[in-house]
Amino acid sequence: MKQTLLLAFLAAITAGIAQAADQMRMAVTTSFHNSGLADVLLPEIAKDLDLEVQLLVVGTGQALRLGEAGDVDAILVHSRSAEEAFVADGFGTHRREIMYNDFIIVGPSDDPAGTATAETAAEALQSIAASNAAFVSRGDDSGTHKKELSLWADADLAADTFGEWYRAVGAGMGAALNTASGLNAYILSDRASWLNFGNKGDLAMLFSGDPVLFNQYAYLPVNPELHPHVKTDLVSKLETWLTSDRAQALIDGYTIDGETLFVFNAEPVSN
Amino acid sequence: MHDPPATSWRLLRTGLVSPRKTGHFHAKQAKGGSAIVDLWEGLRHAFWLVVTFDAELADIALRSLRVTLTALFIACLIALPLAALLAVRRFRWRRATIAMLNALMGLPPVVVGLIVYIFLSRSGPFGALGLLFTPTAMIIAQVIIIVPLIASIAHQSLRELWAEYHDLLISLNVTQMQKMCTLLWDARRALLTAALAGFGRGIGEVGAIMIVGGNIDNATRVLTTAIALETGKGEFALALALGFVLIALALGVNLLIHWIGQTERDSRW
Numbered sequence: 001m002k003q004t005l006l007l008a009f010l011a012a013i014t015a016g017i018a019q020a021a022d023q024m025r026m027a028v029t030t031s032f033h034n035s036g037l038a039d040v041l042l043p044e045i046a047k048d049l050d051l052e053v054q055l056l057v058v059g060t061g062q063a064l065r066l067g068e069a070g071d072v073d074a075i076l077v078h079s080r081s082a083e084e085a086f087v088a089d090g091f092g093t094h095r096r097e098i099m100y101n102d103f104i105i106v107g108p109s110d111d112p113a114g115t116a117t118a119e120t121a122a123e124a125l126q127s128i129a130a131s132n133a134a135f136v137s138r139g140d141d142s143g144t145h146k147k148e149l150s151l152w153a154d155a156d157l158a159a160d161t162f163g164e165w166y167r168a169v170g171a172g173m174g175a176a177l178n179t180a181s182g183l184n185a186y187i188l189s190d191r192a193s194w195l196n197f198g199n200k201g202d203l204a205m206l207f208s209g210d211p212v213l214f215n216q217y218a219y220l221p222v223n224p225e226l227h228p229h230v231k232t233d234l235v236s237k238l239e240t241w242l243t244s245d246r247a248q249a250l251i252d253g254y255t256i257d258g259e260t261l262f263v264f265n266a267e268p269v270s271n
Numbered sequence: 272m273h274d275p276p277a278t279s280w281r282l283l284r285t286g287l288v289s290p291r292k293t294g295h296f297h298a299k300q301a302k303g304g305s306a307i308v309d310l311w312e313g314l315r316h317a318f319w320l321v322v323t324f325d326a327e328l329a330d331i332a333l334r335s336l337r338v339t340l341t342a343l344f345i346a347c348l349i350a351l352p353l354a355a356l357l358a359v360r361r362f363r364w365r366r367a368t369i370a371m372l373n374a375l376m377g378l379p380p381v382v383v384g385l386i387v388y389i390f391l392s393r394s395g396p397f398g399a400l401g402l403l404f405t406p407t408a409m410i411i412a413q414v415i416i417i418v419p420l421i422a423s424i425a426h427q428s429l430r431e432l433w434a435e436y437h438d439l440l441i442s443l444n445v446t447q448m449q450k451m452c453t454l455l456w457d458a459r460r461a462l463l464t465a466a467l468a469g470f471g472r473g474i475g476e477v478g479a480i481m482i483v484g485g486n487i488d489n490a491t492r493v494l495t496t497a498i499a500l501e502t503g504k505g506e507f508a509l510a511l512a513l514g515f516v517l518i519a520l521a522l523g524v525n526l527l528i529h530w531i532g533q534t535e536r537d538s539r540w
Binding site for chain 1: 274391393394395398401403404485486487488489490500502504505506508
């Protein structure tokens with residue numbers, strides 16, 4: 001009896017070690033993963049390249065930290081200045097733009113701050129601040145959070161001086177949307193996460209379309225000189241695939257409720 | 272080995288209980304009574320997941336079991352002899368060790384996760400092993416979390432038994448090892464309770480394994496981290512369904528172990 005149990009344990013442990021052909025790890029942002037695009041791309045990558053991409057779904061801040069420590073092989077994030085600093089500091093070999101989506105402002109459907117009639121994103125945010133309507137901020141140093149802070153700055157407002165109406169939850173996109181839904185508050189979200197979100201409550205999409213809200217995703221391979229164990233060949237294979245016509249067709253063709261979410265804009269040849 | 276990633280979840284989401292539909296449902300119900308609807312929806316969802324034997328669910332549930340049972344097995348190998356040693360042997364730091372073990376029962380899993388993470392990270396002291404974001408890392412974290420719990424509970428019952436056996440075993444002039452083995456064998460039922468407490472803490476734990484495992488689909492996703500993920504997406508029904516499966520699993524393992532141990536049977540208590 002005991003021996004069988006022991007053998008079963010050993011079998012169970014070794015079963016965990018047996019794995020598929022090629023594997024690499026990529027840190028991606030919650031907003032990318034929540035959009036559902038990963039569920040479309042990963043099976044195709046597995047089919048075309050015989051490569052299993054293991055996704056670590058974290059905020060941009062943590063994704064960059066994972067890359068710095070060498071715990072992932074590549075990252076796919078959306079915060080340009082942080083990405084450029086990552087490459088400049090030698091943690092990544094280069095930055096390759098892949099696609100973009102856009103941010104939207106979501107809020108209570110009766111829109112107490114009147115954001116729906118705003119001309120620009122800055123104006124919309126100013127009207128929220130002026131009305132003291134509740135606003136949920138990601139507050140987790142993610143790409144979306146950094147974007148939100150830069151938008152407040154564009155609107156000549158400083159987020160750290162805000163009163164109680166400004167709630168920094170320190171959570172991922174989905175959890176922050178859950179909080180906004182519970183508080184019936186305004187929130188800045190990417191379009192994909194919003195469309196895929198299952199607990200909308202009384203919230204509605206109120207403002208979108210200002211070009212300042214565009215959200216560029218870039219692919220950053222981790223520097224193999226710092227971390228020799230990084231699977232450089234697989235990383236560049238994936239980069240070639242992500243910038244190929246095949247990826248373009250899948251990315252541009254991905255829709256939710258008839259809305260296109262991502263626009264492919266990778267340059268054909270990397271520099 | 273398994274289905275291509277995500278297909279079965281997606282099938283389930285768009286097929287049996289579509290999230291688009293539930294999303295719509297939420298929008299209508301949000302102002303009153305949606306919590307109860309969510310609960311029912313969760314139960315219904317859980318039922319269908321189990322009845323249709325969803326391949327991905329089975330995969331995740333088995334991984335949960337594998338990680339926690341392996342951690343439990345290793346933790347018992349460490350904790351039970353330690354508890355017996357603390358019961359029979361008198362040494363200078365004994366009281367301090369017992370007090371420490373008791374205090375560590377309340378070890379916050381998130382902190383354990385973070386510390387294990389830092390040690391296993393590529394830039395940490397054990398980085399070369401490449402263990403971060405693997406089931407092994409999750410097992411290591413869980414062993415650290417449940418060893419103090421099992422050792423403390425086991426020590427409590429062994430100490431009482433030792434008070435009874437002390438004179439007899441001393442008069443028989445047996446070795447230290449024999450004393451420990453006698454105690455461990457005769458207290459086996461109480462030790463089973465200790466192990467089950469450890470299992471309970473491990474299987475329901477999310478803070479540590481989320482950090483060291485990374486919740487990677489098809490690699491380190493277990494029931495608790497999947498629940499956290501689905502909650503984050505606002506898919507409360509699916510999250511609840513997974514929760515019910517987790518509860519059923521924990522109950523099942525407990526009952527199975529009691530049955531194997533033949534407690535509560537005949538005249539034996």
